[in-house]
Amino acid sequence: MEEFEVEKALSGEIDEETLFIVTQTFKALGDPTRVRILHLLFQKECSVNEIAETLDIRQSTVSHQLRFLKNLRLVKYRRAGTTLYYSHDDEHVMLILKKMIDHACHS
Amino acid sequence: MEEFEVEKALSGEIDEETLFIVTQTFKALGDPTRVRILHLLFQKECSVNEIAETLDIRQSTVSHQLRFLKNLRLVKYRRAGTTLYYSHDDEHVMLILKKMIDHACHS
DNA sequence: TCTTTATATGAACATATTAACATATACGCA
């Protein structure tokens, strides 16, 4: 460990890697389109087209955002023929999302 | 309520205002500088200069971000002469931040 | 193999965000 890292640790600072994961995850939840998608997947597994039609978003947009969420392991999918059914893949983050929604509702 | 809003409500979609608050709040947590500031304020009340020096960020950057956080009522301050002591102002959001940090650490 | 359907990808564009600099304001004190 470098000297400045020791200083940071002693001062109670978050280590860089953790900070990166935390901010990336919050960033994922900081966009309306992604929150709407996750909220939908909270209720049920959906194909890409179902998501696009239900939320009235273009297919390519949905696909791009799903890739974003997939990279962060926030969603997963199973294949059935040509159809991909997406579902959420991080209970903890979904719980945090739910809490924030409740918090925002009752404020 | 408009017709399309009824449809959204029945379909379990988040209402627009809640969605806005939720995403704004997560956006606040989606930036390394702001997370570092909040994490510091989680530990103790700090003046603007203390924050800037402790985290090695320019004073004007800190001030800008504090205004951002203040607008969302995530921080507050008290004045002592020319010095402003900032502290966090949303227990619930701070708890969510803490949970996410723990989650990221142990993964 | 050809076609159809479902999904992914790449490039381009518009917009949003961030940090930096310079400067302004506010307060306390001589």
Place this chain on the structure above:
DNA sequence: TGCGTATATGTTAATATGTTCATATAAAGA
């Protein structure tokens, strides 16, 4: 009133982000 310190603000430039269009890929079935 004038000065020094602490903080805020306006502006700008660099970068990041989100959506769209056009197109590519992949699987299933005739």
